[in-house]
Amino acid sequence: MQKLVIEGGVPLEGEITLHGAKNSTLPILAGALLCDGRTVLENCPRLTDVFAACRILTHLGCRCRIAEHTVTLQMQNLRTDTIPEALMQEMRSSIIFLGAVLGRTGSCHVSYPGGCELGPRPIDMHLEALRQMGARFLIHDGQLDCSAPEGLHGAVIHLPFPSVGATENIMLAAVLAKGRTVLHNAAKEPEICDLAAFLRSCGADISGDGAGTMVISGVKQLRGCSYSIMPDRIAGITYLGAAAITGGTVCLRGTDASPMDNMLPVLEQMGCRIYPEPDRLHLLAPRRLRPVASIRTMPHPGFPTDAQAIFMAILSLADGVSVLEENIFACRYRHVDALVKMGAKIHVSGRTAVVTGVRSLSGACVTATDLRGGAAMVLAGLAASGTTEVRRICYIDRGYEAIEQVLRGVGGRIVRMETGGSGEL
Numbered sequence: 258m259q260k261l262v263i264e265g266g267v268p269l270e271g272e273i274t275l276h277g278a279k280n281s282t283l284p285i286l287a288g289a290l291l292c293d294g295r296t297v298l299e300n301c302p303r304l305t306d307v308f309a310a311c312r313i314l315t316h317l318g319c320r321c322r323i324a325e326h327t328v329t330l331q332m333q334n335l336r337t338d339t340i341p342e343a344l345m346q347e348m349r350s351s352i353i354f355l356g357a358v359l360g361r362t363g364s365c366h367v368s369y370p371g372g373c374e375l376g377p378r379p380i381d382m383h384l385e386a387l388r389q390m391g392a393r394f395l396i397h398d399g400q401l402d403c404s405a406p407e408g409l410h411g412a413v414i415h416l417p418f419p420s421v422g423a424t425e426n427i428m429l430a431a432v433l434a435k436g437r438t439v440l441h442n443a444a445k446e447p448e449i450c451d452l453a454a455f456l457r458s459c460g461a462d463i464s465g466d467g468a469g470t471m472v473i474s475g476v477k478q479l480r481g482c483s484y485s486i487m488p489d490r491i492a493g494i495t496y497l498g499a500a501a502i503t504g505g506t507v508c509l510r511g512t513d514a515s516p517m518d519n520m521l522p523v524l525e526q527m528g529c530r531i532y533p534e535p536d537r538l539h540l541l542a543p544r545r546l547r548p549v550a551s552i553r554t555m556p557h558p559g560f561p562t563d564a565q566a567i568f569m570a571i572l573s574l575a576d577g578v579s580v581l582e583e584n585i586f587a588c589r590y591r592h593v594d595a596l597v598k599m600g601a602k603i604h605v606s607g608r609t610a611v612v613t614g615v616r617s618l619s620g621a622c623v624t625a626t627d628l629r630g631g632a633a634m635v636l637a638g639l640a641a642s643g644t645t646e647v648r649r650i651c652y653i654d655r656g657y658e659a660i661e662q663v664l665r666g667v668g669g670r671i672v673r674m675e676t677g678g679s680g681e682l
């Protein structure tokens with residue numbers, strides 16, 4: 258096990274190049290299964306979840322080569338329609354392969370996904386939609402056996418909630434299905450549009466992505482293509498947040514403001530000055546951050562749940578009271594105890610967290626509880642006086658590529674060590 262050791266109190270200053278979006282890369286990798294021939298994905302982040310997805314693809318019979326930030330996939334025929342439990346358990350979002358394997362072969366056998374650190378992660382909406390497209394399911398002994406004897410066919414589907422994963426699974430199942438699928442109340446996240454753009458590049462007939470109602474007409478075949486993954490907006494706001502919380506100034510390269518345009522105004526409300534340019538973004542933090550009366554996480558274009566922990570850490574040093582409301586996941590406040598241990602004043606009641614800003618935080622030994630909660634602890638450590646240790650950073654490595662190198666590159670005093678180890682910062 259590894260940990261990050263951080264010496265806080267240094268305002269970050271410098272330039273960060275943003276990696277590709279984890280939450281685009283994973284469904285696009287699944288989409289590559291549907292394409293014949295070669296697919297070349299550029300700007301792929303080097304993350305443990307991406308490596309896990311490539312292991313699943315290899316198991317299914319897709320040749321994968323990862324070179325730096327380029328993943329090359331060669332797809333002939335699927336070797337199997339079964340993904341073993343060990344591979345399914347390696348990452349939470351492996352259910353995204355269900356739609357692709359079902360769409361390609363007409364059958365799929367996977368282990369039923371468990372909950373995760375964010376609480377129960379049901380897939381009822383995924384299954385109901387695929388059932389409407391002709392799939393049949395047998396759930397037994399923690400296994401999910403799926404089949405579509407006559408192949409999948411188009412359907413008119415109404416999602417009760419704009420689930421990102423369910424939208425992606427429906428897209429992946431519909432692009433080769435017989436006929437037309439109309440998907441109402443589809444998720445509108447930028448990563449959904451990135452997946453749709455990739456599939457169109459491969460020959461899919463998709464429209465309405467990002468608008469709430471999508472229309473997908475099944476085609477006979479998809480061909481591999483070259484595609485560059487969009488920048489990671491949550492990693493981007495995390496690094497801008499690191500500058501905000503340390504009173505620094507950071508330039509983010511490899512993105513414009515658009516993927517983060519539902520989060521940047523909140524940083525501006527806090528007193529940060531933001532200067533967008535065509536392919537980069539500058540942030541200048543104020544001497545003292547202002548509080549934000551209300552942040553409510555909602556489906557896109559609302560404030561993203563993935564940024565909630567990040568903003569809670571930043572607001573813990575604001576000059577006043579902020580109120581956050583988590584409306585997407587049941588257990589997404591598990592980072593609060595660690596921030597309180599570092600001196601933050603946070604009171605949670607149900608879905609609401611009241612953050613009363615303090616003048617300073619103190620370094621402590623904390624343990625990451627999930628991907629974004631762990632990142633929030635790193636940000637708090639960068640601002641705190643003294644030394645912070647963040648353990649169980651395997652969570653953080655799922656979504657941030659070499660986070661300690663990125664932060665050291667802008668002056669952060671942070672090193673990665675073995676948990677039992679010691680060493681100089």
Ligand code: EPZ
Pocket residue numbers: 279280281283350377378379380381382383384418419420421422423562563585586587628629656
């Ligand atoms: C995706 O998860 C992201 N993961 C999450 O990012 C993100 O937080 C989430 O979307 C919301 O934006 C990936 O893209 C790999 P949902 P997903 O289906 O698809 C409930 C991160 O930090 N629900 O939109 O699992 C569900 O329980 C990760 O990068 C059902 O009830 O999210 C949750 O409460 C964390 N039934 C809500 O909907 C279903 O069938 C949103 O889930 C499906 C979902």
